[in-house]
Amino acid sequence: MCKVLVFAGTTEGRKIAEFLDSQSIPSHICVATEYGEELLPKSGHMTVSHTRLDREDMERLMVEIQADPVIDATHPYAAEVTKNIRAACEKAGCRYVRLLRSSKDGGEKNDRAVYVSSVDEAAEYLKDTRGNILVTTGSKEIAKYTVIPGYKDRVFARVLSLANVAEQCAAHGFEGRNLICMQGPFSKEMNRAMIEQLDCKYLVTKMSGTTGGYQEKLDAARETGCVPVVVGRPLLEEGISLSQCRKMLCSQFALCPPKEISLVGIGVGSPMLMTAEAQQVLEKAELVIGARRMVEAAALEGQDVCIEFDSDKISRYIEEHPEYEKIAVVLSGDVGFYSGARKLLEKLSGYHVQIICGISSxxxxxxxxxxxxxxxxxxxxxxxxxxxxxxxxxxxxxxxxxxxxxxxxxxxxxxxxxxxxxxxxxxxxxxxxxxxxxxxxxxxxxxxxxxxxxxxxxxxxETYVPRPATHGIRDEEFVRDKVPMTKEEIRTVSLAKLGLLKDSVCWDVGAGTGSVSVEMALRAAEGRVYAIEKKSLAAELLLKNKMKFAADNLTIVEGEAPEVLRDLEAPTHAFIGGSSGNMKAIMELLLHKNPRVRIVMNCIALESVAEALRCLKELPVTDTEVVQLSVGRARKAGPYHMMMGENPITIISCTGDIR
Incomplete structure (x- = not known):
């Protein structure tokens, strides 16, 4: 049975081994040390060895396990090992894949190191610096550091503990506390203690790979803020990233790993206001998705990112990239406060999604x-x-x-x-x-x-005065002239029959003074109201009442219906207070714009009532209702109050029927 063979000398190698194990893919993992073996999971899908292999050993192993593919995740400075793996793959006929290190895990992009070609170049660079220097490049070229001003006080040479080496260094002025004769290997902790004890700002090392303790020096320098000056330049390699390697394996073995998707509220902007939970999730994420400003604020250096804010495109990207198991979608502020999280949750309903709250604006x-x-x-x-x-x-x-x-x-x-x-x-x-x-x-x-x-x-x-929660503004509050106005009681019943919502789009045809229009605008505060009126005097009064009641969502449309209605947006609700004999044409246009529109008509003349009833019979409407309302108002007549009747109003209502 074929196995995936991984030479794992880096964090990426360990992660790809863990990925293979989580997907139950048979694999053989070669590591350099027993410690490296201890870091890997123990399972029946994976065999692990820490035995050092030469080219012939590698070739035999590849043939024995029928390796496909062979993933080279060794350290970028272990050039000889990579050379042997490539040669063994060629001889055994195996597919070779080079897995590159991420820059955030110690690559040149992220390590603050100064790279030079020789000890001479290192010394030239250090001539223009300040602060103590720990030199670990050996005694053979120690004389080259004497060009550094004040080197007898600033430069500390760490060399082998041999008498001839000590004599050679002393001859060039390196002695006493500035000469450290010790036998390695040196752990990260030892290097760190030495840097701190000597207060070194720079550490000079050769690019010696694992056997020379190179990584331990870099790690100690990073933790102490010391700048590594590295003799030798990183190899310029071609290969694939960790995510690309996972994608390749997903394709080869038809994998669809379960995903952990987090919608992360990153706060109002500053990283200081990001919650510890959000930071923890982001540190573990393999992919960070979001608008550019959010990603730039939240993603770590070297992390895979997708700049996108459209929920459809985000869900499609996640589906098309099975190689990512831990994904963070970053959103500004808090995910529950005017955020794109609502739509995203709908689109990602097939995944396990967790919500990470943030601090809202x-x-x-x-x-x-x-x-x-x-x-x-x-x-x-x-x-x-x-x-x-x-x-x-x-x-x-x-x-x-x-x-x-x-x-x-x-x-x-x-x-x-x-x-x-x-x-x-x-x-x-x-x-x-x-x-x-x-x-x-x-x-x-x-x-x-x-x-x-x-x-x-x-x-x-500061001038806020609470108003009644229901419709029913008193007639005296409106600006009036000789223009007809739908009276308070009639208006109240008509609006009740309309059944407005807070975001309704309303037409008031034959608006008059605008009493119904204003009431609509105030009740449907998140919607829009169009007041249609053909008389100029009435349109002027409409504007005055709009300004008085601050009905900013009210638009006045001057002209005769139905002609001026054709270019308006489709209404959800319509009130017809005057039709000038065009009742059927107006209703036909309403139903064409929105087959489900809710319509209420007020009729005074019997002819208007008859015309409206004919429309109810001939047009596709349902939920029809006819109510006649007669209002009497008391007026003072001497010492008495007499009831004076207003003209009866017929209120006809219906809803478009699309059956």
């Missing part, structure tokens, strides 16, 4: 300005329509995420336009970053303001 900003937010109205205008004016008018405290550089100024202009000058604004930009800015003022202070798109606003309405 709301929590951070309100803490910064010292305000409570448990009683605030919370919304977002980032990538969505938000009727902030209506929210501010109807709430004492409002918090919103903004999504454009002119978001603050646009809000300030609207507040002034609707005479809402006495609301106080708190604006936060680039939260948690070095450029963080927090400003406060009134609308007039922000009308010309250009800020950062990454901003939030908190508004306190």
């Amino acid at each position: 709301l929590v951070y900003f309100m803490g910064k300005i010292g305000k409570s937010w448990d009683d605030a109205f919370i919304t977002s205008a980032h990538g969505r329509k938000a009727n902030l004016v209506a929210a501010i008018r109807t709430h004492e405290k409002v918090f919103s995420i903004l999504g454009s550089s002119d978001g603050v100024s646009a809000l300030a202009k609207k507040l002034k336009e609707y005479n809402m000058d006495r609301v106080r604004l708190f604006v936060g930009e680039q939260l948690s970053y070095a450029q963080e800015k927090i400003l406060t003022g009134y609308p007039e202070d922000f009308v010309s303001y250009t800020g950062d798109a990454l901003s939030v606003v908190y508004v306190e309405n």
Whole structure:
């Protein structure tokens, strides 16, 4: 039976061995030491050996286990071993795969080392530095370090404990505490203790590989902040990464490993505000996915990343890359606060997904300005329509995420336009970053303001007066002239029959003074209302009432129906207060725009009632209802109150039927 043969001298080698074991793939792992063997899992799918092999031994092993493939995950400086593995593969006819080290695990990109070609070049480099130097390149070229200014005090030479070696070094001025005669090998801990004891800022070493204790020196230098000066340059190799190797094995053995997917809220921006749990998940992740700003803030150096924020593309990428078992999708703020996590959870429903909470902009900003937010109205205008004016008018405290550089100024202009000058604004930009800015003022202070798109606003309405939760504004509150107006009681019943939702798209055909339009706009605060009126005087009154009630989501459309209706967005609800004899054409257009539209008609004349009833019979509608409402109002007549009847109104309602 064929086995995967791995020569594992690096972290990547151990990880690929663990991957093979987790997938129950028969494998043989060759390691250099007993310690390396101890690090690997013990199972029936894997055999492990730490016996050193020459080329002939490797060839025999490959033939014996029918190796396919042979994965070379040895140290990049073990050039002789790699040469033997390649030659053995060629002789045995085996497929050779070179698994490269990740830069985050000690490669040239990440290790702070200075690479030079010779001891002469090392000495030249060190001439322009300050601080003590530990030299571990031996005694043969020790004289070359004498070019370093103050070398007798700065340079500490570690050499073999032989009399002739000590004499040779002393002849060049290396003696006393600056000459360390010791026999290796030296552990990382020994190297670290020596660097710290001598307060060395630089360590000179040759690229000697495992037998020369090279890695132990690099590790000690990294932990102490000492800069390694390495004589010899890293090999420039061609090969594949750990993730590419996993992908190759998944394809070869038709694997689909279970995935651990984490949706990680990384906070408002600064890494200091990322939770310990989020950091722990990110450290273990094999792949980090997210928008560029999020990935740049969260991913570790050398980590595989995918720059993407579209939930469909993210789920497709995960499906197309089975080689990743631990995946972190990074999201700004908290995953439960206006985040893309909701859509992602739907798309990733077939996987095990864990949620990692973060610190939201709301929590951070309100803490910064010292305000409570448990009683605030919370919304977002980032990538969505938000009727902030209506929210501010109807709430004492409002918090919103903004999504454009002119978001603050646009809000300030609207507040002034609707005479809402006495609301106080708190604006936060680039939260948690070095450029963080927090400003406060009134609308007039922000009308010309250009800020950062990454901003939030908190508004306190000092003039807030609670209004009834239901519809039913008193008639006297509207601006009126000689234009007809749907009266309060009729309006209340008609709106009840409409059954508006908070995000409804409404048409008010024959809007008159706009009493119904305004009530619609206030109740459907997250929706949009179109008030259609053919008379100029009525359109002027409509505008006045829109401004008075700060109905920012109300659009006035001047013209005659149905012609002016054709280019409007499809309504979810429609109120017909006047049709000018075009009732059927208007209803046909409504049903064409939205076959499920909810319609309420108010009729005074009997002819209008007859026309509406004919429409109910001829058009595809259901849930029909006819209600006649007669309202009497008491008026004072001397010492008495007399009931005076208003014209009866017939309220006809129906819903589009698509059966």
